[in-house]
Structure formats: structure tokens, C-alpha cells
Amino acid sequence: MWAAPSRWGWLNLLTPKGLFAHDTYNKLFTMHGIIMVFFFLVPSIPATLGNFLVPPMVGARDLAFPRINLLSWYIYIVGGIFAITAIVRGGVDTGWTFYAPFSSTYSNTHVILAAIGVFVSGFSSILTGLNFIVTVHKMRAPGMTWSRLPLFVWAHYATSLIQVLGTPVIAITIVLLGMERVLHAGIFDPALGGDPILFQHLFWFYSHPAVYIMILPGMGVISEIVACFSRKSIFGYGFVAFSSVAIAVLGFLVWGHHLFVAGQSMYASMVFSFISFLVAVPSAIKVFNWTATMYRGSVSYDTPMLYAFGFIGLFTIGGLTGLFLATMAVDVHVTDTYFVIAHFHYVMVGGMVMAYLGGVHFWFPKITGRLYPEGWAKFAALVVFVGFNLTFFPQFVLGYLGMPRRYAAYADEFQILNVMSTAGASILGVGYLIPMIYLAWAWRYGPKSPQNPWGAKGLEWEQSPTPPPTFNFDVPPVMNEPAYNYSGEEKEVEIGR
Amino acid sequence: MADSEVTALEHAPGLKHHFDDTEQQLESSTLGMWVFLLTEIMFFGGMFGGYTVYRNLYPDAFASSSRYMNIPIGAFNTAVLICSSLTMALAVRAAQLGNKKVLIWFLVFTLILGCVFLGLKVVEYHEKWVDHHIPGPGFRYEDARYFHQAQILFFLYFAMTGMHAMHMVVGAGLLTTLIIMAARNRFSAAWYTPVEMIGLYWHFVDIVWIFLFPLLYLIGRTK
Amino acid sequence: MGALSIFPPRASTTAGEVDALYGFLLVVGIGMTALIFFFVFFFAIKYRRRSPDERPKAIHGSIPLEITWSVIPFLVMLVMFAWGTKLYFQNYTPPRRDTLDIYVTGKQWMWKIQYPDGQREINELHVPTGRPVKVTLASEDVLHSFFLPAFRLKHDVVPGSYQTFWFEATKPGRYHIFCAEYCGTNHSQMIGWVTVMDPVSYETWLSAGAGGSSMAELGQKLFEQYGCVSCHVLDQQGRCPSLRNVFGNPVKLEDGRTVIADEAYIRESILNPNAKIVSGYKRDVMPVFQGQINEEGLLQLIVYIKSLSNPPKPAAAKTAAAAGKRSPQ
Incomplete structure (x- = not known):
């Protein structure tokens, strides 16, 4: 609901002069x-x-x-x-x-x-x-x-x-x-x-x-x-x-990269820039490892996995554009422009919201004990992905062209890209609306979920009933195998704490 | 609910259903308290950071305005707080031994010392009020050159000691609760976790003052 | 420029350099994205689930692989870091040679621009090609940011201090000035144009606009008006240091430190004189001018004090001479 202001905002930016005061x-x-x-x-x-x-x-x-x-x-x-x-x-x-x-x-x-x-x-x-x-x-x-x-x-x-x-x-x-x-x-x-x-x-x-x-x-x-x-x-x-x-x-240790043009010491900026690059390494490690996890796996295309594909793709773009902002000379040009807006929406909305939706779909049967309509869910995931990219990709270009953020009105030459962005936002809005509707429906009327519909590992799926009781477990849980033991190997019998 | 599993332990005093045993519960509470104190350090840390920046920017003005801090009261209050830490520690000891009467007495002592601190703080604040040293429209400063900078120092003084005093007020409220709980026989040698946790909190608040006193009253004072 | 070009016009020496670095980042970024997308799609299709009972063998990881995909990106990033840092230092360090100094004051919601010769403009900046221009930024109120997309440069305008950057324009034309730091209701209207001209047209424009007093003269008037002149006696020992040849030179302070008298130092010494006392002088002699002089006036005073210095190098004489030429009017 509160994402709505952004929608009105994009509406405003349909025309260079802006529709609102x-x-x-x-x-x-x-x-x-x-x-x-x-x-x-x-x-x-x-x-x-x-x-x-x-x-x-x-x-x-x-x-x-x-x-x-x-x-x-x-x-x-x-x-x-x-x-x-x-x-x-x-x-x-x-x-x-x-x-x-x-x-x-x-x-x-x-x-x-x-x-x-x-x-x-x-x-x-x-x-x-x-x-x-x-x-x-x-x-x-x-x-x-x-x-x-x-x-x-x-x-x-x-x-x-x-x-x-x-x-x-x-x-x-x-x-x-x-x-x-x-x-x-x-x-x-x-x-x-x-x-x-x-x-x-x-x-x-x-x-x-x-x-x-x-x-x-x-x-x-x-x-x-x-x-x-x-x-x-x-x-x-x-x-x-x-x-x-x-x-x-x-x-x-990287907060100073928001101050490259704010007049902080150039040497401080240099250190912050360097650490900002460092923080990209663990992020990259994660992306590579997720990708490698699929190698020789048994990959299914259920809705949560579609969101995970979306996440990996969009987070990669969001993360890599972060490197542009850590590079000081480029940051001087693009900071406080739409480039930054696009970057953090790729990470926050493309990344975090995708993950959130993926997680909600993944654990929905666990939490509510019911199944959601898979067809609608796949359709919505696709709409979200398309709408998202149409909304935010043009903003990278706008940013490099020099359109500053927080502008209620803008120069004429930026109009085409802004119109694209507004159109994308409308699609994205629909994409977010669909899951809200069918998830609300499924919470009441969805078919009952089996204990572990995905065949997932983990105590929450395997040892806690679906949906879980007040204290989560009927029998005190014991973890007797490595995490993510999907191949079913090397199960141990009993292990003390 | 996992009734079958917890009924055996249900009679352990103060044990919540979701813990396995008293030991786990105590460890959890202690860790939780330490993490909370960590957040408190960061909270005060923001103000100490601001203080460091402005002290470096305006050393002369700070030296000039720390002259208006009331050292006798500050020093006395420091002593009061150190004593209250001692009585608090003794209260925890009493709780450990299950000695209800001693526990209540030491809690009351601690509370009184806390109130003495706060009372003297009010005296100090009143002094600042009379001297027009409260930042804002009514602020006046004897040395016109340092008007703005001194105002920043007094701003920090009120922000830091004010936040500290608020923690003291909260602490006094917690002590009162403890006294009531102790009077109602809620603690025993087997379970006195709240006393121990609030003890940690109280010591932390004291330590903050131990830093505030020299920084605001003593360092770089002129004449 | 096409309607959908991804580069804004290039009108300064730095624009091409920033674009080159941006191009490098784009190539790396697109390459990496393509690589990840390829593997995600490839694995997703090649290893798609063919039967519900599939149980693939576990692969727990590979240390050599982890090291490879940590170290190689890191090395690539080192290149970005070094390249970006070098360019950043270059763009934010004004050259010592003959610069054209321009003073910009941001105010909700306009840019006020002063030239040393006394011209003043609002939301319009004129600069010649082929000469480094040093911009000094001041703010009357809140934070702003002076953004010249065609030059690939911006700098925040911070109230209470001076910020500087420099550029050398290369291509005549009219380009945007934007405010890039949110500053209130009409932030998006705090815009203007920078007009780049060839040196000859610039000289013509400059002389056409001349007529008023130069910044230094205005500063001198303020210097007299505020009574500075009674203590800061030129070429004599007064109650305060003489300001002849102070600007740009080292000043020895009471506490033994030595500072270079730059704009920031002069500004501080006017607004808060006791912050740095020159060795051999007493504190508390000079009144505090914080809140007494507006930003434009301060800049004029500083330019005046600058004009009292012997040009350190012959090259800088040009500005001084230009200022002097017009002074008899």
C-alpha cells in the first residue's frame, strides 16, 4: 500500500513540467x-x-x-x-x-x-x-x-x-x-x-x-x-x-562513499572507496555459489525458484552498478542522479522484494497450511520481473544523462525514458497486486498443504508440523544430519548438544 | 503445546515454557542484557562522536564553557554513583544468598543514592537555567566571542547528561519494581535473574557517567 | 545527439576521461551480467528436474573455485579503484597554473555567479574554452550541489565552508546546470545554463558586460565599510597583521603551526578570528563577523585580500592585470 506514493510520483513524471505542485x-x-x-x-x-x-x-x-x-x-x-x-x-x-x-x-x-x-x-x-x-x-x-x-x-x-x-x-x-x-x-x-x-x-x-x-x-x-x-x-x-x-x-566501514562530493577529505574518500569495493567480494561470492548450486542439480521451476532466478539476475545488476558508484570519478557524475535511484531499487526492490515474495511463496504452505494457485503465482512472478525492469532500467540511462533525483520537473529531453519508467511502474503495480489477491484467497480457501510440499530439508519442514503448533514442535527436535542434506547421505544416528 | 515435555520442569521458579532449563534461561537473559548494553554503548557513542568532533573544532570555546560546570556537585555525584554501584553489587550478592531482607535494604540504598544523584542534577540544571545557559532562544553567554560554540557545548552537555539522567530515571523505576517483587517473595537463591540483569544495567549507567564527568567538567578547563 | 543517446554531451577535458572509465565499467558489468545469466539459464535448463524422484549427488563446494571467483573480481575491482581514484584526485585538485576563478553562491532556489571582473549573473555561467576554470562554491542557506552533467562533474555546496573543483571546457555550446542535492520546494527549478565560448567571444562577452566595479573593488569597499582598514593597515605595523602578500603564502600561528592562507583560512579568520591567531598578535582584538556579512560579500572580501598579494607566478598576473585595467573607471 505504501509503495503507492511512488506510483503517483511516476505519474507526476509523465510530463517534464510535472502534474503535481x-x-x-x-x-x-x-x-x-x-x-x-x-x-x-x-x-x-x-x-x-x-x-x-x-x-x-x-x-x-x-x-x-x-x-x-x-x-x-x-x-x-x-x-x-x-x-x-x-x-x-x-x-x-x-x-x-x-x-x-x-x-x-x-x-x-x-x-x-x-x-x-x-x-x-x-x-x-x-x-x-x-x-x-x-x-x-x-x-x-x-x-x-x-x-x-x-x-x-x-x-x-x-x-x-x-x-x-x-x-x-x-x-x-x-x-x-x-x-x-x-x-x-x-x-x-x-x-x-x-x-x-x-x-x-x-x-x-x-x-x-x-x-x-x-x-x-x-x-x-x-x-x-x-x-x-x-x-x-x-x-x-x-x-x-x-x-x-x-x-x-x-x-x-563504507558509509563515507555517500560523501564523495560532499567535501570530505579526498584521502578519506579513497579509503571508503576501497572498502566499498571489498564489500562487493562477499556479495559476488554469494551469487557465484547460488549459481554453482544448480550445477548437476535437479532444478524445478516452482514459483519460489522463479523469484530466486529473478533475484540472482537483478541483484547481479544492482550489485555491479554498485561498483560504478564505488568508483569515485564516476560517482561524482552519477551520485544524486537517477543512476543511484535505479541502483538501489535493483538491490532493494529487484533483490529484497523478489526474495521476500519468493520466501512468502516458499513458506506459505508452512505458515498457513494451505497451497496457493501455482499458475497465477508463476504469471505474477513474470509480470513483476518485466514491470520491474521496464521501470528501473531506463533510470540508469536517465542518471548517466544527468537527471538529478528528487526533481518534480525535469528537462524535456528526459521525457521518453520517464514515460517508459512510468509505464513499467504501472505493470509492476499490477504484478504486486496479483499475489496479494490470490494469497489472501488461498489463506482461506486454498487446498490443504501436505506436511512438506517441496520436499525441503530443515527442521521447520521435517520435524515441525504444518502449520506449526504454538511451540513449534510436538516432539523435541534433533538435528542429526548436515544442513541441506538433499542427497540423503551420511545421516547420523544420534548427536549430543 | 509441548505439554508432555515441559510439565516436569514447570515447577522450576520463573522458568518460561520455551526454555529447556533454568540454566539456558539465565544464559539467554544474560546474553540478551549484554547485547542490549552494546546497543546502549552505540547510542551514547553517537553523542561521544559528536562531542569529539566539536571539541576538536572549538577547543578554546569548550575550555571556556567547561568553567561553568559545577565541579563540586559533579564530583559528589560521581562518588554517589560509585557507592550506588557498590550497593547494587551487594544487593545481587544478597539475592544470590537468598537473603530477602538484606536484598531489599541494599536495593533501597541504591534507589536512594540514585535519587540523590538525580536531585543534585536538578540543582545543576536549575543553575544553568538561572545563568541562561540552556541552549535555545534564551541562551546567553558571558564571553560574546564564543556565543555559538558555547551553545553547542551546552547542547551536548544537556543531550548527554539528559540522556544519562533519563537512563537513571528508568533505572530508579526498575529498582522500585525489584523492591516490590522482592517484598512479595518473588526471588529466591534459585531464581533472581531480574536482580542480576538490572544490576548490569545499573553498572552500565554508572560507567557512562564516569566518562561524562571528566569529558564535560574536567578536561581542558581554564582558570 | 540522438533522443536516446546514453551519453550526455562531452564538453570538458574530464568528460571523455570519465566516459572512458564508465565504458570500462559498462564492459565489465555487462560481461559479468551476461556470464551469470548464461550460467543460470544454462544450469536451469540442462539440469531441469526430469522426474520427481531425482536425487542428485551432493557437491559441497570447491576451495580453488571459491578462491578464483573471489580473487579475479577483486583484481578487476582494483583496476576500477585505481583508475577512479586517480581521476577523482585530478578533478578535485585545481591546477596551480593560471586559473580563471569563478565564485558561485547557492541560495534557495538560484545560483548567483560572480566573476572577478565584477560581472554577476543568476543561473547563467559563461566560460571560455581551453582555460582551466576554478569554481568556488558557497551557500547562503542549505546544502545544494552544483552539477554540470556535460562536464561529468558536481560538487556539493555546503553552507559554512567553501568547496572547490575545476574544469576545462572544450566544446562551445549551452549545457545544463542542475542542483543535485535536495534543497526544498523548488529544488527542481534551481537550474541554469553554462555557456561555453571560444576565448575570443568570451573576451567580447566579458567586456560587453563590464561596467560595474570588480569583485576586488567591492571587497575593498566592504573592507573600509566594516572598519577593517583601521587595524589591518597596509604596509605598516598595525594592531592586526598587514594583509599585503598574505594570500597563498604560509602564515605562522601563535601555537607554532603554519597554515597556508587560502580561501577557507581567510573565511574562518573573518567569521571567527580567534580560531587561528597569527604569531605575535593578540586574540580578542578583532570582532567576530559571524552572521554580519553575507556569502557574496565574504567572497568579495576574499578576492580583495587575494588582490593584495603579489602574483606568485607571472602566469597569474593576467587576472590581476585584467582586474587592474578596469579599476580606473
């Missing part, structure tokens, strides 16, 4: 950014699939702190209410990045309300991460060693590290921004001796790792799907697992 457009893209980043991309997979699946996957009856988990849900709702109030009362026009001094001094919109929303929802994210870390460390079933953890769990573990270490920093940054806006004391306002670049450093210290909060769980989903629908043990398990943690750690 500039102010309206600015508020729309801000709302789109805040809602999608803080209230959809960050919590989506961890809060839905993660909360549901991490405990049965490690063989636990529940997360370590169920009440804290519930609390994090309420906190999310409260944060959401603040953000929505900000929108209903007239909106915010700062962009989701809240750059000072515009947000602290110049904007006359409801910055504080939106900031409180982001601040509050951050704690929801922190508590989720905390719960996962403790659950993975302390709640594993007998035999569930670290080297047997599903990669979905590894990815969530890495995500949790970022949530726990990064989110507090954005929280305090937002507090300082709010105080600055109320008091005008100058902490980020250069007219009063403050430093606006400091805000950007603090902001990106969280917000760059945050993109890994968004994509890592998606990578975890893809690892599960690729293994299951190739009926193969994942290729290079250790490398895939370790690369998640490597991404989480290196992800904390």
Missing part, C-alpha cells in the same frame, strides 16, 4: 522513502518470515524473549502511528535522509513527528535483532551446530548484528536533529557554528549498514530456495555463511 511531489517522495525504508524494507523479512521461521529452523520452541518480541511489534505500531500522523497532518518534505540544515532549520513541515516515528520504530528493529542473536546463540536444538545452521538463520544473525550496533546511532542522531529543530542551538547548523557534514556521517553510519539489514535476509531466503529447488546441498556453505557476516562487518 512541486511541494506535493516532494512530500510524496519523502513519504515513499520514509515508509519504504524504515517501515517496510528494514522490518519486512525479519519481522515476518524471520520471527516465524528462525525458532523452528534452529529447533527452538519460540524466540528467546517472546514478550520482547511482542513489545517490538507494539513499538513498530506506535512508530508507524507517528509517521502516519506526520503524513496526515500535511506531510514532510525533507527526503528520507533528513539532511541538515534543511530539516533542522528550513523545512516548515512535520519533521519532528516523522523523526519520532523513525526513532521509535528503530527500537523495534533493535529488539528484533537482540532476540535473534540470543535465540541463535542459546536456543539451538541438540545437533544444531553453527556449521549446520540454515543460511537463512546465518543471514538473520548477520542482520541482527547490524540492527543492534547500527540502529542506536540513527536513534541518537534523530534525537539530536529533533533537539536542534526545537532549540536552534546550532549542532548541525553552520550559521551557528555547527557542522552539517557531521549529520551526514552519523546518518550514513547507520543508513548504509541498513541497506544490508534490508538485503541480507533476502539473501538468506534465496539460499534456502536455491538449495531446495535444485535438490542440492548449497555450494560452498561455509563461504555463503561467512560472507553474510563479512558483509555485516565491512558494511559498517
